[in-house]
Amino acid sequence: MASWNSVPLELAYQALGWFAFSCWSISFYPQVFLNFRRKSVVGLNFDFVLLNLTKHSSYLIHNASMYFSSAVQKQYIEEYGSGEMLPVAANDVAFSAHAVLLTAVTLFQILIYDRGTQKISKLAIGIVSVVWLTAAVCFFLALPTRSWLWLLTVFNTIQVCMTILKYIPQAIMNFMRKSTDGFSISNILLDLSGGMANYGQMVVQSMDQGSWNNFYGNIGKMMLSLVTVFFDTFFICQHFVLYPAKxxxxxxxxxxxxxxxxxxxxxxxxxxxxxxxxx
Known part of the structure; x- marks a missing residue:
């Protein structure tokens, strides 16, 4: 793999990466604490949590495989050239592992706290079932030829699709209730900060290498940042402008x-x- 050309840019890359990790990791806790304090999950969309768990699980598979597997790294070099840097950083692996854990905790809270009349929709269950069935089929398709990089591209595509889909139920729920009560805005503010830092990290790497291949080689990370910024901005408008707390x-x-x-x-x-x- 290629090495860094500029020490300041390398330090900026690491700083942005771990700042994104901190913001995104901390962003899970306000919702968990809010649920614990209220002993209720009313106002939190359950489809959002289920889709989020699928998203982060697929993202963890992609990041951990890309970062630790020599076979995957070899295929990446063959695809993009030996002069390119690995598009996954240690903070990406740490974040996705932490995200799976905290999303699972939130899902457990849904099981034990007051849910009111809310429940996970059949549509969300159907989407998750189709996603994992598709992932299983792709795994068996990749197995004979050991096309691991292609398989990881599938998981990256899954996490991008889940990122888009997971926000929609919560946005619709806020619109129907004309309220964001029960949905932590602190989560969104931290999520937005992490998304911007994550995108900035990719830009810094491209500046150092004089190449945009890290965007093409990990388009899922780029889309994650852009989609996150878009929806978080929308949630902020809902909370502070459209449906301010009375x-x-x-x-x-x-x-x-x-x-x-x-x-x-x-x-x-x-x-x-x-x-x-x-x-």
Whole structure:
């Protein structure tokens, strides 16, 4: 494999990679803590979690195989030339392994906490079943010729498709409820930061090598960053612009003031109709 030409760019590459790992890894915890605090998963779309688990599992298979397998690396060199660097970094492997673990924890929370009337849709179950059946068929097709690089391209394509699909149920759910309650925006802000850093890491590598082959050789990583930035921006608009959280005003019961007088007073202090909660 090729080596770095610039030490500053190599350091920038490592810094961006581990920054992306930190943001993306931490982004799982706000939702987990929110579910734990509420003892409820109402507001979190279950299809999102199931599709996310499939996405990260396929991404882990791709990253770990590309990073650790000498056979895969040999095929990559044959495809793109010995002058190209490996398009998968250690932070990619670490992130995908951590992501599988935390997504599994979130799925377990769905099983044990209050779900309301929510459930995993038959469509999501069908999609996941077709995806893994397709992956199994591709594995047996690649086995006779040892076409491991092609097989990893299949897994990379799966993770890109799952990345696109996983966000749609949550976006629709927020739209139908006209609310983002139960869906952690901290998760989205960290996810967005990680996506931008991940893309920046690829740009730095291309600048150093004077080649864009690392984008072609790992198009899944590039698409992951672009799709993440797009949907996270959309979720941020939903949370802060389209469906901002309504303020709840708490007042101490005053025997000398009627509830109607309290409402009038609060309406004078706010442009939005208040919700009055007598304590």
């Amino acid at each position: 303020k709840t005003y708490k007042t101490v019961a005053d025997p000398e003031k009627s509830e109607e007088e309290i409402k009038v007073h609060l309406m004078q202090c706010s442009d939005e109709p208040p919700v009055v909660a007598n304590v």
